[in-house]
Amino acid sequence: KNQVEQSPQSLIILEGKNCTLQCNYTVSPFSNLRWYKQDTGRGPVSLTIMTFSENTKSNGRYTATLDADTKQSSLHITASQLSDSASYICVVDDSWGKLQFGAGTQVVVTP
Amino acid sequence: GAGVSQSPSNKVTEKGKDVELRCDPISGHTALYWYRQSLGQGLEFLIYFQGNSAPDKSGLPSDRFSAERTGGSVSTLTIQRTQQEDSAVYLCASSQARGSGNSPLHFGNGTRLTVT
Numbered sequence: 001k002n003q004v005e006q007s008p009q010s011l012i013i014l015e016g017k018n019c020t021l022q023c024n025y026t027v028s029p030f031s032n033l034r035w036y037k038q039d040t041g042r043g044p045v046s047l048t049i050m051t052f053s054e055n056t057k058s059n060g061r062y063t064a065t066l067d068a069d070t071k072q073s074s075l076h077i078t079a080s081q082l083s084d085s086a087s088y089i090c091v092v093d094d095s096w097g098k099l100q101f102g103a104g105t106q107v108v109v110t111p
Numbered sequence: 112g113a114g115v116s117q118s119p120s121n122k123v124t125e126k127g128k129d130v131e132l133r134c135d136p137i138s139g140h141t142a143l144y145w146y147r148q149s150l151g152q153g154l155e156f157l158i159y160f161q162g163n164s165a166p167d168k169s170g171l172p173s174d175r176f177s178a179e180r181t182g183g184s185v186s187t188l189t190i191q192r193t194q195q196e197d198s199a200v201y202l203c204a205s206s207q208a209r210g211s212g213n214s215p216l217h218f219g220n221g222t223r224l225t226v227t
Contacts, residue, residue: 002153034215043115043202043218044154089153099216101146101153 003027006090006102013080013109021105023073023090034091035064035075038104044089047075077107085109113137117203117219124193124226132188132222136205144216145178145188148200157201160186193226200224 004025013019025033032051036044048057048064050073056065061078077084090102116135124130136143145157156170160180171177175193180186190197200223204216 004153041220043204043220044216045218046215049215099156101155103151103153 002103003100004090004092004102006088006105008105009103010106010108013107015080015082015109015111017080019077019080019107021075021077021088021090021107023075023102025071025073025090025092025100025102027092027094027100028071029095030068031093031095033064033066033073034093034099035062035073036089036091038087038089040086047088080107080109082109082111115203115205115217115219117201117222119222120220121223122225124224126195126226127192129189129191130193130224132190132201132203132224134186134188134203134205134219136184136186136203137217138184140205140207140217141183142206143180143186144204144206145186146202146204148202148221154202157188190224193224195226198224198226 007022032049034049035047037047038044047059047062050057050066052068063076066073075088085108087104087106089104092100115137118133122130141162143160146154147157148154158171158178159167175191178188200221202218202221204218206216207214
């Protein structure tokens with residue numbers, strides 16, 4: 001069973017709107033949680049990295065939150081742009097440096 | 112270049128043939144990873160190199176898969192006697208060190224392997 005579950009699998013939003021992606025994990029103990037953006041045909045690119053003691057981290061219009069007690073994280077995209085269309089991947093780094101990848105949420109931003 | 116470079120970007124091969132995939136990591140990065148990404152699936156760990164230490168091969172799916180890293184830099188992933196289920200995107204990533212807290216992975220754009 002995958003230790004990192006993401007929801008929804010996919011979503012379509014109108015340009016300019018906000019959206020929130022969810023990540024639930026069972027990896028324990030963990031060192032940090034990462035969000036990556038993967039454009040079609042490209043490799044993933046790091047958006048945020050949070051240690052277990054951090055609750056929120058922003059990178060431009062992307063804001064990630066982390067609740068280590070409930071083992072949940074979210075990625076909020078504000079004022080979406082067409083270039084935000086991509087797959088967003090949640091990754092949990094266990095304390096031994098092994099990375100557990102979620103299957104990703106496919107976001108499509110329409111004009 | 113400034114990023115991780117992978118070649119070829121696309122490879123079509125016949126079932127039963129051997130293939131070699133190449134990865135040039137970012138200069139100075141001691142950690143190098145290979146992952147496999149199938150459509151709609153999360154990244155699957157294959158193998159990890161850290162400096163001069165013995166590689167972590169725990170993710171290799173069968174003995175048809177092997178990888179080496181020469182001189183602590185360039186890495187090649189070899190798949191022998193390819194099967195159709197080997198078709199996927201093979202991603203390489205490098206970082207300053209494994210489990211180094213806030214050190215992100217830098218990915219290449221992958222090699223899309225199609226076995227016919």
